[in-house]
Amino acid sequence: MVAIDFTAVLPGDRTPRARRVAIGLGVLLLVTCLLSLSHGASGVHLGDLVMALWAGDTLPDRDRLILWEIRLPRMLTGVLVGASLAVGGAVMQGLFRNPLADPGLVGVGAGAGLGAVLAIVLGSMAPAWVVATLGWQMVPVAAFVGGWLSTIVLYRVSTRAGRTSTATMLLAGIALGALAGAATGILVYVADDRQLRDLTFWGLGSLGGASWPKIVAAGPVMMLALVAAPFLARGLNGLSLGEAAAHHIGLPVQRVKHVAILTVAAATGAAVAVSGGIGFIGIVVPHLLRLATGPDHRYLLVNAALLGAILLLLADLIARSIIAPAELPIGIVTAVIGAPVFLWILLRRRGLVDM
Numbered sequence: 001m002v003a004i005d006f007t008a009v010l011p012g013d014r015t016p017r018a019r020r021v022a023i024g025l026g027v028l029l030l031v032t033c034l035l036s037l038s039h040g041a042s043g044v045h046l047g048d049l050v051m052a053l054w055a056g057d058t059l060p061d062r063d064r065l066i067l068w069e070i071r072l073p074r075m076l077t078g079v080l081v082g083a084s085l086a087v088g089g090a091v092m093q094g095l096f097r098n099p100l101a102d103p104g105l106v107g108v109g110a111g112a113g114l115g116a117v118l119a120i121v122l123g124s125m126a127p128a129w130v131v132a133t134l135g136w137q138m139v140p141v142a143a144f145v146g147g148w149l150s151t152i153v154l155y156r157v158s159t160r161a162g163r164t165s166t167a168t169m170l171l172a173g174i175a176l177g178a179l180a181g182a183a184t185g186i187l188v189y190v191a192d193d194r195q196l197r198d199l200t201f202w203g204l205g206s207l208g209g210a211s212w213p214k215i216v217a218a219g220p221v222m223m224l225a226l227v228a229a230p231f232l233a234r235g236l237n238g239l240s241l242g243e244a245a246a247h248h249i250g251l252p253v254q255r256v257k258h259v260a261i262l263t264v265a266a267a268t269g270a271a272v273a274v275s276g277g278i279g280f281i282g283i284v285v286p287h288l289l290r291l292a293t294g295p296d297h298r299y300l301l302v303n304a305a306l307l308g309a310i311l312l313l314l315a316d317l318i319a320r321s322i323i324a325p326a327e328l329p330i331g332i333v334t335a336v337i338g339a340p341v342f343l344w345i346l347l348r349r350r351g352l353v354d355m
Contacts, residue, residue: 018299021299026306036075039321069212073211074316077274082311083309084225085268087225088268089101089283090286090300095239096170104177107150107154107172108147109147112146115147115149116139116146118146119139137213143269147268153176163254201329206276208327215274221269225266226305230302231259232256232301233298240295276331280339281308281334283342284338
């Protein structure tokens with residue numbers, strides 16, 4: 001076997017640009033985080049906290065509560081969810097070698113959505129000890145379990161004789177998504193008015209329910225997925241040559257597939273569990289970065305995490321501000337922004353999807 005160094009700098013390499021983009025995105029993320037902490041319907045600004053600390057004063061209890069118990073958890077949740085969705089999309093696109101791939105293709109989002117709908121509609125029928133133990137965490141826990149169960153089923157269906165077929169995975173993911181959608185439709189049909197409102201709000205996505213307990217519960221899972229993703233960079237770069245070529249140059253193709261699937265499931269399942277359904281981040285962010293800095297996953301995955309967090313925080317700012325003091329579901333904002341970009345991608349790539 002011939003060993004290839006995927007870290008070598010080749011002529012025409014866009015590595016310097018990718019590094020500059022990473023630095024710029026890091027600075028922009030810091031600015032966006034400060035904006036997220038500073039703006040809201042209550043009129044409390046981060047500058048008030050800074051001035052109070054500078055003058056040696058203390059903030060009123062109400063202002064401190066808003067900053068530390070509402071805005072800070074919301075900002076951290078937005079960073080983790082946006083980064084997780086974008087990295088999940090980048091890994092999926094690298095695994096399938098298709099810029100239109102998305103974590104929803106493997107049914108993780110549909111499975112998580114079905115779990116959440118089950119908890120909302122049938123949660124009252126759960127045993128008393130389950131309700132007492134989980135409480136408000138029932139919906140996020142059910143969404144996470146649903147995402148993981150769909151991933152396990154998908155893996156079992158697409159794996160034969162120790163080898164996982166990406167083509168079978170894609171088709172099985174579409175089938176599982178359709179099946180989960182049908183089950184969700186049945187549950188929506190039998191739901192009452194209050195449950196329908198909860199289903200609608202959850203399905204459109206929001207960071208309004210962000211809290212420290214949710215960060216403690218789902219944050220470590222998303223952080224673990226984000227830390228694991230860069231270690232897939234060499235494998236995803238090798239898969240871009242094709243599975244047969246990657247195998248002949250010594251790449252452990254099956255191991256890369258296994259870790260990639262688990263990473264996407266963990267990142268997407270935990271993100272959907274805490275924020276609901278938020279679309280287009282996983283498709284748009286990796287593709288835009290691929291156009292700007294090239295397909296090298298060493299930088300694509302890191303930049304995707306940064307840009308995904310930035311875009312979700314900006315979408316959340318718009319959702320909080322456009323009809324303040326009310327709040328627009330964040331999924332509507334990402335759809336309004338992401339759908340035109342997605343159509344643009346389709347127009348650019350339609351030569352690849354024409355039959």
